[in-house]
Amino acid sequence: MPVTASYPSASPTTMPIDPERIERILELTDRPSSDEVHAVLEAALELQGLSPEQAAVLLLADPSDEGAIFRAAGEAKDRIYGNRIVLFAPLYVSNVCSNNCLYCSFRRDNREIQRRVLSLEEIADQVRILEDMGHRRLLLEAGEVPHAEQLDFILEAIETIYATRTETGSIRRVNVNIAATTVEAYARLKAAGIGTYQLFQESYHRPTYERMHPYGPKRDYRYHLTAMDRAMRAGIDDVGLGVLFGLYDYRFEVLALLCHAEYLELEYGVGPHTLSVPRFRPADGVDFEPPYPVTDAEFKRIVAVLRLAVPYTGIILSTRESAELRNELISLGVSQMSAGSATQPGGYRRGAPAGEQFHKADERSLDEVVRDICKLGYLPSFCTACYRSGRTGERFMHLAKPGDIQKLCRPNAVATFEEYLQDYASPETRAEGERLVAHQLDLIEQDTVRTSTERMLERVRSGERDLYV
Numbered sequence: 001m002p003v004t005a006s007y008p009s010a011s012p013t014t015m016p017i018d019p020e021r022i023e024r025i026l027e028l029t030d031r032p033s034s035d036e037v038h039a040v041l042e043a044a045l046e047l048q049g050l051s052p053e054q055a056a057v058l059l060l061a062d063p064s065d066e067g068a069i070f071r072a073a074g075e076a077k078d079r080i081y082g083n084r085i086v087l088f089a090p091l092y093v094s095n096v097c098s099n100n101c102l103y104c105s106f107r108r109d110n111r112e113i114q115r116r117v118l119s120l121e122e123i124a125d126q127v128r129i130l131e132d133m134g135h136r137r138l139l140l141e142a143g144e145v146p147h148a149e150q151l152d153f154i155l156e157a158i159e160t161i162y163a164t165r166t167e168t169g170s171i172r173r174v175n176v177n178i179a180a181t182t183v184e185a186y187a188r189l190k191a192a193g194i195g196t197y198q199l200f201q202e203s204y205h206r207p208t209y210e211r212m213h214p215y216g217p218k219r220d221y222r223y224h225l226t227a228m229d230r231a232m233r234a235g236i237d238d239v240g241l242g243v244l245f246g247l248y249d250y251r252f253e254v255l256a257l258l259c260h261a262e263y264l265e266l267e268y269g270v271g272p273h274t275l276s277v278p279r280f281r282p283a284d285g286v287d288f289e290p291p292y293p294v295t296d297a298e299f300k301r302i303v304a305v306l307r308l309a310v311p312y313t314g315i316i317l318s319t320r321e322s323a324e325l326r327n328e329l330i331s332l333g334v335s336q337m338s339a340g341s342a343t344q345p346g347g348y349r350r351g352a353p354a355g356e357q358f359h360k361a362d363e364r365s366l367d368e369v370v371r372d373i374c375k376l377g378y379l380p381s382f383c384t385a386c387y388r389s390g391r392t393g394e395r396f397m398h399l400a401k402p403g404d405i406q407k408l409c410r411p412n413a414v415a416t417f418e419e420y421l422q423d424y425a426s427p428e429t430r431a432e433g434e435r436l437v438a439h440q441l442d443l444i445e446q447d448t449v450r451t452s453t454e455r456m457l458e459r460v461r462s463g464e465r466d467l468y469v
Contacts, residue, residue: 016225016263017204022052022255029056037065041072044308047079052258055309059251059301066301070332073304076311077333084379084413086314086336087369088137088175089130092345093118093157095355097143099216101202103244103290105283105357106143108216112285114353116345117153120160127164127171129348133340133366134424136382136416137173139198141357144179146217151185154178158192168423169465173384175240179218180227186234195384196273197231198240199224204256205248212247228260232268239264240316242276245302246290254302258309274314274336275306281320281358296325300332307333319343319362323372326362330378340366367426374432379440381413382420383468411453412468414440418460 040057044050058069094117097106105113130138138161161171176189177198203209206221213219228239241260243253257275265271279299280290306315316336317326326337342348344355370380414437421433444450456467
């Protein structure tokens with residue numbers, strides 16, 4: 001239950017997006033030629049990113065050019081991040097909320113769900129369950145309650161998560177997705193050792209945003225939109241952006257998302273660490289039909305264009321999407337996925353009361369997701385080394401943009417994956433995984449890196465844990 005503004009905090013003089021610019025781009029980019037599309041793709045594969053104007057060419061391209069767009073997106077992702085897929089789980093600590101967002105089950109007026117605020121003991125219980133699955137990275141989530149003292153609860157929850165350990169492991173990184181707040185509150189979150197701070201704009205289209213948020217502190221469009229400015233000024237250099245697709249025209253939303261990323265890069269020298277791409281999903285007590293539903297085909301295009309436009313960023317996919325579609329989207333640029341998720345407080349304990357934020361489309365366990373990723377030839381990763389080695393913000397981008405980050409990512413991903421195989425995997429998953437690990441070693445070109453990775457694997461197989469470079 002995050003704090004909201006209890007006193008004014010300065011906002012930037014320049015807004016993160018200019019809606020008139022976005023509308024002009026869409027109007028001027030109508031029906032781009034195949035030659036224009038391929039010129040943009042050639043620029044995209046230089047891995048320097050695309051302007052919103054260039055990205056619009058790919059968004060509005062004819063379906064006959066889609067295959068080329070998809071192939072380029074896969075190539076860009078592979079050159080920056082390799083074939084690893086980072087796995088995490090959400091941890092909802094409260095579904096009590098003062099907002100009345102039309103699309104959300106946690107909305108204040110929903111009487112069909114049971115409201116819960118987990119105690120610290122219950123949070124520790126949930127963490128132990130997640131650790132026993134094999135998770136090492138969590139995303140803390142909560143409803144919004146406009147009381148400044150509630151920030152203390154979030155900070156206590158983070159401390160509890162880090163302090164809770166089982167015989168085989170602990171949570172090594174807590175990312176946080178809570179409501180827009182003040183510079184002072186963000187500084188306290190930073191001091192608590194969070195990883196990435198996520199906040200989705202839901203819709204960058206202001207009239208839509210205000211219709212979707214008729215009541216509550218979240219209704220303040222400008223305050224919400226400038227939250228990342230306050231987080232950056234507080235010292236949080238890894239931030240995650242996102243929109244909820246279905247609320248407004250996806251073409252406007254994608255370009256606005258890219259304008260926001262461009263703004264952060266120009267204003268603070270660091271773009272977003274992650275981009276999330278949730279689509280609306282039904283939920284108990286939500287009588288809402290998205291006015292701009294996004295088809296699977298459109299959704300694939302969105303993911304591919306984001307990968308090409310912001311090649312250095314992690315693209316996050318949740319269990320809102322089906323297992324089949326999630327598997328397919330990995331090849332189009334997704335680099336992070338939630339797995340084995342529960343979307344209500346206490347949801348990892350069997351028999352938890354109803355109260356999901358949304359109905360999941362992917363009900364696979366973590367082990368099943370890991371096995372499927374292996375079968376697709378991708379490397380499941382539980383790595384948190386960059387956060388813990390100080391490779392965040394500008395330092396991370398310095399390595400990510402030229403593709404040098406994967407020189408560290410592959411050894412660390414292999415080591416953390418081997419931990420999972422040794423401690424948690426089913427026999428079938430372990431067999432698939434060990435074959436994949438052997439193949440990953442073959443892909444390491446530098447002899448010294450391959451040798452050091454083999455030594456890390458030997459140490460993990462001998463019982464050591466939490467090894468990274």
